[in-house]
Amino acid sequence: MEWNFLAVLRDFDLLMLGLLNTLKVTGLALLFGVPLGLALALSRLSTFRILSGIAGFIVEFFRTTPPLVQLFWFFFALPILIDVRMTPLIAAVVTFSIQSSAFFAEIFRGGILSIDKGQWEGAKAIGMTYGQCQRRIILPQAIKRMIPAFMERSIELLKTTTLVSTVAYTDLMFQANELAQKTFRPLEVYTIVAAIYFVLIFLFSQFSIAVEHRLAKSGEGTVR
Amino acid sequence: MSEILRIENLHKSFGDLEVLKGIDLTVQSGETVVLLGSSGSGKSTMLRCLNFMETPTEGKIHLNGELIGTERGGRMRYREAELCALRARIGMVFQHFNLFPHMTVLENVMEGQVIVLGRAKPEAQDKAMAQLDRVGLAEKATEYPARLSGGQKQRVAIARALAMDPEVMLFDEVTSALDPELVGEVLKTIRQLAEDGMTMLCVTHELGFAYHVANRVLFLHEGTILEQGEPQSILKAPATDRMSEFLEGHSLFKLPD
Ligand SMILES: Nc1ncnc2c1ncn2[C@@H]1O[C@H](COP(=O)(O)OP(=O)(O)OP(=O)(O)O)[C@@H](O)[C@H]1O
Ligand SMILES: [Mg+2]
Numbered sequence: 001m002e003w004n005f006l007a008v009l010r011d012f013d014l015l016m017l018g019l020l021n022t023l024k025v026t027g028l029a030l031l032f033g034v035p036l037g038l039a040l041a042l043s044r045l046s047t048f049r050i051l052s053g054i055a056g057f058i059v060e061f062f063r064t065t066p067p068l069v070q071l072f073w074f075f076f077a078l079p080i081l082i083d084v085r086m087t088p089l090i091a092a093v094v095t096f097s098i099q100s101s102a103f104f105a106e107i108f109r110g111g112i113l114s115i116d117k118g119q120w121e122g123a124k125a126i127g128m129t130y131g132q133c134q135r136r137i138i139l140p141q142a143i144k145r146m147i148p149a150f151m152e153r154s155i156e157l158l159k160t161t162t163l164v165s166t167v168a169y170t171d172l173m174f175q176a177n178e179l180a181q182k183t184f185r186p187l188e189v190y191t192i193v194a195a196i197y198f199v200l201i202f203l204f205s206q207f208s209i210a211v212e213h214r215l216a217k218s219g220e221g222t223v224r
Numbered sequence: 225m226s227e228i229l230r231i232e233n234l235h236k237s238f239g240d241l242e243v244l245k246g247i248d249l250t251v252q253s254g255e256t257v258v259l260l261g262s263s264g265s266g267k268s269t270m271l272r273c274l275n276f277m278e279t280p281t282e283g284k285i286h287l288n289g290e291l292i293g294t295e296r297g298g299r300m301r302y303r304e305a306e307l308c309a310l311r312a313r314i315g316m317v318f319q320h321f322n323l324f325p326h327m328t329v330l331e332n333v334m335e336g337q338v339i340v341l342g343r344a345k346p347e348a349q350d351k352a353m354a355q356l357d358r359v360g361l362a363e364k365a366t367e368y369p370a371r372l373s374g375g376q377k378q379r380v381a382i383a384r385a386l387a388m389d390p391e392v393m394l395f396d397e398v399t400s401a402l403d404p405e406l407v408g409e410v411l412k413t414i415r416q417l418a419e420d421g422m423t424m425l426c427v428t429h430e431l432g433f434a435y436h437v438a439n440r441v442l443f444l445h446e447g448t449i450l451e452q453g454e455p456q457s458i459l460k461a462p463a464t465d466r467m468s469e470f471l472e473g474h475s476l477f478k479l480p481d
Contacts, residue, residue, distance in 0.1 A: 122322030122381075124277060126336030126388055127312025129304070136339055140326050 008188045011179055018175030019196060025089070025161045025171060029096035030154060036097060037104025042134070044109055055105070062102035068163050071095045075167045088169035092161065100157045107149045111142030144215055151208035155201050172196065227289070228253040228423050229274070229392055234283035236269050243269045245447035247283070251392070251425065256418045258434040258455070259427045261444030262470055267427040270444065271394045274425070275314040276307045287313065288391060312340050315385030315393040319401050321377040323369040323384070329356065330365040333384045341388065348387075355383040359413050375406030379413055386417075393417065395426040431474055435459055443467045 043055035062070065075091040078084055086094065115138050123133040165174035176193045180186040229251040236244040243266045251257055259267045272278040274285060276292070279302060285292045292310055293302040324332050333352035337343040343351070356362045359379040369377055378398055385393060395414065399407040411430060415437050418424060428434065434441050435455045443451040443458070445466050451458060462468050 116322075118318065118320050118322040119324065121277065121318060122324065125275065125311055125316040125318075125322075126384065127308050127310075127340040128336070129308050132339055136335065137324055144326070 003188060004185060005188050005192070007183045008179065008185050008192060011183070014175050014179055015172065015192065015196065018170060018172035019200075021089075021170050022158070022161055022172040025092045025096060025164060025169070026154075026158045028093045029100055029157060029161070032093070032097035033100035033157075034104055036101035038108050040101055040105035041108035041112065044105065045112060058098075059102045059105045062099050063106070067095065067099050067160050068166065070099055071163055071167060088164065088167045091167060092164040092169050096157060096161060096164075099160075100153065103153050103156075104150070107146050107153060108142070110149075111146040112138055114145055115141050147208065147212055147215070151205070155204060158201065158204075159197070226253050227251070228255075228287070230284075230286040231274070232284045232286075234270070234273060234285070235281045236266075236273055236278060237281045243447050244273065244280075247447075247449060249442070249449065251423060253423055254421045255439045256424045256426065256437055258438040258441045259425065259444055260429075260431075260434065260441060260467075260470065262473075265444045266447045267444050268396050271316070271396050271425060271427060274392075274394060275311050275316055276302065277311075277316070308340070312336065312388055313391050315388060315390035317378070317381050317385055317393070317395050317398045319397045321369075321374075321381045321401075323377055323381055325369050327368075328365065329361065329367050329369065329372070329380050332369065332380060333387045336384065336388050351387050352383070355387045356380070358386070358416075359383045360409075373406060374402045375409045378402065378410045382410075382413055382417075391423065393422055393424045395424065395428070397427050397429065399428065399430060429474065431459060431471070443470065 040055045040059055043051045044059065046052045046055075071091065074095045075086060075088065078086070112134075119137055119141065120133055123137040128136070161171060162173040164171050165177060168174070172193060176189050180189040183189065227250055229249075231247055231249040234244055234247040234249075235242070247270060249257075259270065261267050269278060273280045280300070282300075284295075284300065287310065293300040293306070295301075324335065327335065330349065330352055333355060334345070334348040337348035337351060338345060353362060353365065356365055359382055361376060361379055361383065364372060364376060364380070369380065372380065381398075398414070399410050402410065407430070411433050414424070414426070415433070418437050426433075426438075438455045440452060441455045441458050442449050443462070443464075443466075451462060451464055451467050458467075459471065462471060
């Protein structure tokens with residue numbers, strides 16, 4: 001068999017469109033998932049039992065069920081149950097926002113719990129409220145520690161979004177399938193797609209390493 | 225002298241463990257009170273009840289004549305907002321400094337002023353610099369805490385508390401985590417505060433400090449004040465066997481004759 005990338009590259013713009021849509025889903029899922037994750041983490045840490053119980057259940061549920069099932073559930077089951085119809089994009093964003101928020105919640109929670117108890121005491125002793133302690137003292141330190149796990153999870157999310165092709169959303173994977181059928185060149189198509197993901201994620205990791213480096217250099221030791 | 229702090233029948237339990245068993249104490253403005261007692265006698269718990277880092281199980285605390293909390297159904301009730309406001313009026317310094325590592329020294333000392341008291345930044349900065357100057361660390365203002373020695377960290381922590389213009393200062397074994405050669409500089413700072421007329425309650429094992437600086441020494445034992453008095457008399461001639469044993473345990477301490 002012979003490799004022929006040219007036939008595929010002629011339709012490269014199709015793949016680029018898919019890439020754009022992949023980035024859109026990932027970006028939106030991050031945009032909603034991160035704050036939602038923080039809210040879930042704070043709820044789970046709350047001393048208010050009912051709240052922490054509910055948050056704990058949501059987190060565990062979305063961490064333990066397969067993302068594909070969640071996607072199908074939002075896209076196919078929800079319209080039947082409560083009559084909300086979602087476009088593939090919305091279903092994808094809803095699914096991956098909630099799904100990744102469950103993971104981000106655990107990252108936030110771990111980060112917050114890793115901060116020395118003395119930080120709370122120091123902040124409380126000068127009269128800070130719980131909210132001020134979190135916002136000014138605890139979270140800034142916790143987030144710094146969370147960055148590697150956070151980057152890791154974002155990469156994971158980017159790869160998981162390939163599932164949206166199954167609900168006919170025109171992401172990179174969906175476009176790849178189309179192109180493979182059109183050109184009869186699946187090997188070339190998927191090789192190119194793999195290369196695109198590789199470059200994307202490689203750049204992203206380089207960026208995250210740079211961020212970590214900067215933070216490490218800025219003088220403020222993360223520990224007391 | 226006027227009364228600044230009055231504690232009535234203070235009790236604190238953790239579950240079944242009763243740590244404070246009825247403490248009564250009145251502190252006058254400008255007084256330096258030193259709390260002594262063996263480990264587990266409840267010294268930290270007592271200090272922490274005064275600024276409500278721990279909520280007392282029973283009893284009343286008055287600051288400058290006003291009762292903290294409201295009494296309802298025979299029990300004291302406290303609102304969180306009221307307690308935050310109270311903590312802003314009482315300075316506390318800890319054994320392990322608890323400086324904010326992600327902020328510079330100056331930012332550490334400004335933080336409470338700006339966030340809690342709502343002071344404008346320029347005013348807070350002037351005030352912070354004045355307090356840093358007072359503890360002799362003005363030139364470290366732009367450093368991060370990680371680059372300071374233990375003694376310097378503790379002096380920054382003192383400046384951070386002072387910048388809030390506290391009515392009372394609480395010190396909980398603030399020299400216990402320091403290398404011996406750094407203890408002096410911190411004690412000197414606290415002594416200067418005492419001379420400036422700050423009202424202070426200090427838990428310490430530095431009997432020399434108690435002897436020279438305190439107006440009054442309390443000896444805490446199993447959650448009650450077993451003895452109290454002027455340091456010159458109580459440290460030389462304790463009335464109870466418990467306190468004699470405690471003082472003998474500090475063999476390093478030599479009282480001046
Ligand atoms: N948050 C808490 N929960 C449960 N028990 C506590 C708590 N804080 C203190 N205790 C207990 O209360 C008792 C008194 O503790 P406290 O820290 O007040 O003693 P201390 O006199 O300061 O001792 P040390 O000299 O060791 O600091 C100890 O038995 C301690 O285990
Ligand atoms: Mg203690």
